[in-house]
Amino acid sequence: METAAITEWMFVQEIPIPNDVAGLLAPGEQPYAAFKTFRDSAIFTSKRLIVRDAQGIRGKKVEIYSLPYSSINMWSTENAGTFDLSAEVELWTRAGRIKIKLGKGMDVRKIDHIIATCVLGG
Numbered sequence: 001m002e003t004a005a006i007t008e009w010m011f012v013q014e015i016p017i018p019n020d021v022a023g024l025l026a027p028g029e030q031p032y033a034a035f036k037t038f039r040d041s042a043i044f045t046s047k048r049l050i051v052r053d054a055q056g057i058r059g060k061k062v063e064i065y066s067l068p069y070s071s072i073n074m075w076s077t078e079n080a081g082t083f084d085l086s087a088e089v090e091l092w093t094r095a096g097r098i099k100i101k102l103g104k105g106m107d108v109r110k111i112d113h114i115i116a117t118c119v120l121g122g
Helices: 020-022 108-120
Strands: 007-015 030-038 041-045 048-055 061-068 070-079 087-093 099-102
Touching: 007 041, 030 048, 030 087, 030 099, 041 108, 087 108, 099 108
Parallel strands: 007 099
Antiparallel strands: 007 030, 030 041, 041 048, 048 061, 070 087, 087 099
């Protein structure tokens, strides 16, 4: 049975970890990788996925989503195909399903590895 995603994000490309992310991190939490989204950025850390979503015309209002890895029950990754050029990651959480679409040429296996390492504790 197919269920609708509670939210969907698009990661366009990998970027350097933003300098201002340090203010969002808990003690001992380390950033691993960051990605440009449509309006802002997403950061995989040692404890969670943080997605920053700038809002409004000037983007001064920012909504921050925080998904602790401990809430992920299952995930799937799908690499890009011949005709469908976008890769996808789906996360099944206690809150519902989250879909992440990846821009052309992005390494879905790198994201899969980060999630596996953090969720499974490797």
